[in-house]
Amino acid sequence: MATLYLVPNVLADGDWQTVLPAQVKSILSHTKYFIVENIRTARRFMKQVNHEINIDECTFYEINKRTTTTDLPHFLKPIADGHDVAIISEAGCPGVADPGAEVVKIAHKQGIKVVPIVGPSSILLALMASGLNGQNFAFKGYLPVKPQERVKELQTLEKTIKNTRQTQLFIETPYRNNQLISDVLKACSPSTLFCVAANITGENEFIQTKSIQDWKKSGVPDLHKQPVIFLLG
Structure with missing residues (x-):
């Protein structure tokens, strides 16, 4: 079953491995669809975790002040096609003081499996x-x-x-x-x-x-x- 992963990000500069579990590397390395607040900073974070990730093969959906509520269900469409999707917070944990919560709400309405990954809050x-x-x-x-x-x-x-x-x-x-x-x-x-x-x-x-x-x-x-x-x- 395709899954919506909630991937935490670091709160401050430094070695990500001191604050994030190894599971983050595995998810980022094998997922091709991402929901993020800022594509540039998300790409940089992913490269820090695993420099071998082919960013050009990944699809990014931005969720920010310009995103409308009608855009959000489209972000989850890859899951219907059998592909995992990951929400990456700009800092800390997705859904906590974070716009990703709106996507998670829609995922639950659609019966999508939601998996939160441990991270710093x-x-x-x-x-x-x-x-x-x-x-x-x-x-x-x-x-x-x-x-x-x-x-x-x-x-x-x-x-x-x-x-x-x-x-x-x-x-x-x-x-x-x-x-x-x-x-x-x-x-x-x-x-x-x-x-x-x-x-x-x-x-x-x-x-x-x-x-x-x-x-x-x-x-x-x-x-x-x-x-x-x-x-x-």
């Missing part, structure tokens, strides 16, 4: 390393960009933490990291715990959890244009 790795509540947590995605709306959302998150002890995780566009951190330090209570997890699995990985009060004393490193996930607890 910045959400889980940051939660593991934060020391915050891992029994009850929520990933909020991006917070509002407008300052007043962002402050209001942060205050709402703090109320949730106080009432339920639910850890709150969120991200920001890398070039706005420093502004987000500044807003968190201004808006949140001194005792609230704030974890900053940057470049997870990379050589310059930085993960620290401190109270807002302690962050104000020590300062936060410059994280402009770096991959970061933030947690409040």
Whole structure:
């Protein structure tokens, strides 16, 4: 039976074998149809895993802001013809804060076998390393960009933490990291715990959890244009 594989990608530069299972190499080497966010970066990743892959024999379907919902079923057509298809995330795991989830939803409706491959998730790795509540947590995605709306959302998150002890995780566009951190330090209570997890699995990985009060004393490193996930607890 042809299968839809969900293939994870690395989170940071380095040897893929330190964070991905050997199964990834086998799947990428034997699959000819791929659903990706960016063809160029997907091709580069595949060559890093196995430089002997003949990229010219592969077919790529891009899923991004320009992709319409009517395009998605077409991406799965090779499976009906007996060919495996693999979704490759741009970073981390497909379907988790990732547009591949829409394709997976269609695959289930069509009765297609879906196989997730173990890989790094910045959400889980940051939660593991934060020391915050891992029994009850929520990933909020991006917070509002407008300052007043962002402050209001942060205050709402703090109320949730106080009432339920639910850890709150969120991200920001890398070039706005420093502004987000500044807003968190201004808006949140001194005792609230704030974890900053940057470049997870990379050589310059930085993960620290401190109270807002302690962050104000020590300062936060410059994280402009770096991959970061933030947690409040």
